[in-house]
Amino acid sequence: MYQFIAGPLVWCAFAVLIIGSLYRIISMLSLAQKDMVVYPYMSLRHSLRSLVHWLVPFASVNMRRQPEMTVVTFAFHICLIVTPIFLLPHNILLHQSWGIGWWSLPKGVADVMTLIVIVTCVIFFLRRITSPVVKYVTSPSDYVLLAITVAPFITGFLAYHHVMPYKTMSALHILSGVIMLVAIPFTRLSHMLFFVFTRSYMGSEFGAVRNSKDW
Amino acid sequence: MDEAAEVVVVEDPGLDRQIEKLTPEKIERVINKVLTEETAARLQVYMKTCIHCGLCAEACHYYLSHDKDPRFSPVGKVKQTLWEILRKKGKVEPEFIKECARIAFTECNLCRRCSMYCPFGIDMAYLLLIVRRICSLLGVVPQYLQDTVNSHAVTSNQMWVKQDEWIDTLQWQEEDTQDEIKNARIPLDKEGAEIMYSVIGPEPKFLAQLLGNIAYIMNVAGMDWTMPSTDGWDNSNMAMYSGDFETMARIERTHYEAAFKLKVKKIVMGECGHAFRGAMYDGPKQLSWKEPPVPLIHAIEFYYDLIREGKVKIVKKIKEPVTVQDPCNVVRGRGLGEMLRYIMRAVCEDFRDVSPRFEHNYCCCAGGGVINCGPQWKSARMEGNSVKAEQLAATGAKIVVTPCHNCHSGIEDIVNYYKLGMHIKFFSEILVNVMEVPEELRV
Numbered sequence: 001m002y003q004f005i006a007g008p009l010v011w012c013a014f015a016v017l018i019i020g021s022l023y024r025i026i027s028m029l030s031l032a033q034k035d036m037v038v039y040p041y042m043s044l045r046h047s048l049r050s051l052v053h054w055l056v057p058f059a060s061v062n063m064r065r066q067p068e069m070t071v072v073t074f075a076f077h078i079c080l081i082v083t084p085i086f087l088l089p090h091n092i093l094l095h096q097s098w099g100i101g102w103w104s105l106p107k108g109v110a111d112v113m114t115l116i117v118i119v120t121c122v123i124f125f126l127r128r129i130t131s132p133v134v135k136y137v138t139s140p141s142d143y144v145l146l147a148i149t150v151a152p153f154i155t156g157f158l159a160y161h162h163v164m165p166y167k168t169m170s171a172l173h174i175l176s177g178v179i180m181l182v183a184i185p186f187t188r189l190s191h192m193l194f195f196v197f198t199r200s201y202m203g204s205e206f207g208a209v210r211n212s213k214d215w
Numbered sequence: 216m217d218e219a220a221e222v223v224v225v226e227d228p229g230l231d232r233q234i235e236k237l238t239p240e241k242i243e244r245v246i247n248k249v250l251t252e253e254t255a256a257r258l259q260v261y262m263k264t265c266i267h268c269g270l271c272a273e274a275c276h277y278y279l280s281h282d283k284d285p286r287f288s289p290v291g292k293v294k295q296t297l298w299e300i301l302r303k304k305g306k307v308e309p310e311f312i313k314e315c316a317r318i319a320f321t322e323c324n325l326c327r328r329c330s331m332y333c334p335f336g337i338d339m340a341y342l343l344l345i346v347r348r349i350c351s352l353l354g355v356v357p358q359y360l361q362d363t364v365n366s367h368a369v370t371s372n373q374m375w376v377k378q379d380e381w382i383d384t385l386q387w388q389e390e391d392t393q394d395e396i397k398n399a400r401i402p403l404d405k406e407g408a409e410i411m412y413s414v415i416g417p418e419p420k421f422l423a424q425l426l427g428n429i430a431y432i433m434n435v436a437g438m439d440w441t442m443p444s445t446d447g448w449d450n451s452n453m454a455m456y457s458g459d460f461e462t463m464a465r466i467e468r469t470h471y472e473a474a475f476k477l478k479v480k481k482i483v484m485g486e487c488g489h490a491f492r493g494a495m496y497d498g499p500k501q502l503s504w505k506e507p508p509v510p511l512i513h514a515i516e517f518y519y520d521l522i523r524e525g526k527v528k529i530v531k532k533i534k535e536p537v538t539v540q541d542p543c544n545v546v547r548g549r550g551l552g553e554m555l556r557y558i559m560r561a562v563c564e565d566f567r568d569v570s571p572r573f574e575h576n577y578c579c580c581a582g583g584g585v586i587n588c589g590p591q592w593k594s595a596r597m598e599g600n601s602v603k604a605e606q607l608a609a610t611g612a613k614i615v616v617t618p619c620h621n622c623h624s625g626i627e628d629i630v631n632y633y634k635l636g637m638h639i640k641f642f643s644e645i646l647v648n649v650m651e652v653p654e655e656l657r658v
Contacts, residue, residue, distance in 0.1 A: 028256055028260055031255045031256040032256035033255075034256065035257050036503065037500055040505050054334055061331070061571075062331070062334075066270065132283065132285050133278075133290070134267070134268070135285070136286070136294070137269060137288075139267075188263065188265075191264045191265075191266050191335065194260050195264070195335055197260065198260060198261070198335045198336050199334075201336065202336025202338065206330075206331075209496070210496075210547070210550065211550035212547055212548065213550075214330065214331050
């Protein structure tokens with residue numbers, strides 16, 4: 001059972017992630033042709049300008065107006081992406097399978113970054129249940145997505161620190177990771193795929209067409 | 216958020232009586248037609264990418280002025296309209312369509328401030344414009360707004376002005392201007408002129424002095440200009456805001472064809488925001504033009520050139536403290552904020568800037584067709600924009616210059632409602648009082 005989860009299931013998950021994401025992006029690009037203004041308005045320079053202003057902390061007015069949220073969301077996203085890619089246990093598995101590897105995070109740093117993801121997810125959860133405007137537009141699926149996102153980090157942390165039987169926790173970690181990877185192309189987690197495109201379009205429309213700033 | 220706040224029921228036959236003509240089948244058919252044929256990637260991606268973070272809320276003057284009531288946040292407005300429509304796949308009730316119309320037409324100015332605050336750059340104004348489109352195709356539009364659109368469809372102008380009334384008004388203003396400027400003329404239908412000047416419908420109807428102002432300025436500056444005597448003199452476009460895109464396109468084409476017929480080099484338009492947006496972007500988009508076929512210059516840019524090039528000289532500046540309104544459609548919509556401040560500083564000694572400013576300025580709450588929905592919706596605009604009153608009061612200015620007709624009316628209402636004691640002026644009104652009239656032109 002464990003062999004299946006740690007082996008073919010992971011392969012399937014990545015396949016679904018990559019093929020699913022490609023499908024979503026390609027169908028969006030083709031649908032964008034039907035939306036007459038999108039391609040004619042696009043401008044590389046203005047897309048990059050807008051992307052820079054929204055990927056640098058405090059570079060846009062709204063980020064400065066809501067500094068706590070800016071800090072939390074940047075911490076969350078950076079740790080979310082960097083930790084799995086540069087984690088030593090993941091790199092060992094990668095080396096075993098493909099013979100490739102790269103630099104790994106020092107153990108203490110990886111621990112801190114994992115905890116940052118967990119704590120920021122708790123903050124997001126609290127925000128959803130207390131902030132009036134967020135509560136107004138929240139539905140059960142938002143909580144499910146948050147759970148899907150934080151589960152691999154909680155189970156991974158517990159597995160690494162040998163809390164509870166290692167094989168069980170490890171299997172849970174892989175399963176929760178599989179669920180998250182598979183969810184990315186087909187749920188609102190796909191915002192990670194579409195962010196570049198929506199930001200580029202808005203940057204182009206405001207910047208190249210309307211000669212104004214969109215940050 | 217005070218759930219027990221008093222609810223004022225506004226009666227509007229454009230909503231109340233029109234929904235009586237709707238059937239569930241018609242509603243479903245029209246909604247699905249719009250969603251499948253008229254929208255594509257943008258709508259789908261925006262709806263699927265919104266992570267429900269609520270960061271757009273702080274952008275909206277309605278939200279801020281209603282004590283941060285979530286129902287007025289941009290995402291909250293989309294939730295009450297499009298989320299339901301998509302969830303039910305168009306199977307919604309006539310009463311729901313009325314609510315959609317109320318929210319989309321009177322609780323959002325399509326000012327696009329929220330689009331600058333969303334981390335993804337989701338265009339919530341576009342989403343609410345689609346809601347307006349659906350309502351318009353179902354015939355559910357606030358009565359007063361629909362009347363201006365009907366006027367556009369029949370007379371090509373917003374105010375049921377007939378051709379002889381248009382020409383009479385121009386001749387009257389020409390005569391008035393001749394009392395101050397020797398041999399002042401408003402050349403009509405002058406072929407090959409450099410500039411065609413177009414105005415918005417209300418000007419000949421009840422703001423005729425603005426026509427006199429531009430005659431004064433053009434004659435002193437020695438510009439080679441003309442105005443069309445036929446349809447196409449009105450650059451306003453209320454159909455853009457009601458969701459009647461076909462009429463919108465026809466109006467814009469009429470406007471540009473007037474310029475083609477007169478073989479002018481460019482169109483200069485008066486101080487209006489939505490007219491600029493319609494002529495520069497929305498009209499051409501619908502007509503499949505990437506850009507306007509004749510260069511279109513807004514009044515702010517025109518006055519900037521006149522003052523900077525010395526064609527108009529300023530001989531005395533206004534002494535009282537003056538502030539300015541950055542109209543959404545020409546600052547957020549065209550980046551004319553710096554030029555506006557140049558011309559403001561040229562005509563006043565004590566210019567007090569607003570904060571926030573430029574693209575981040577708050578909408579006047581009258582634009583986007585909202586003031587055109589009629590007097591019964593005035594409270595929606597007043598209660599929806601207390602932040603504007605605070606912003607203006609904070610400048611300590613006695614005069615606010617509004618280079619846009621909707622802003623002028625909207626801010627006038629706000630100044631009276633919140634008792635700010637300020638005067639509201641178009642830029643041209645100030646310019647004619649501070650500019651020099653050369654000796655040879657003086658009467």
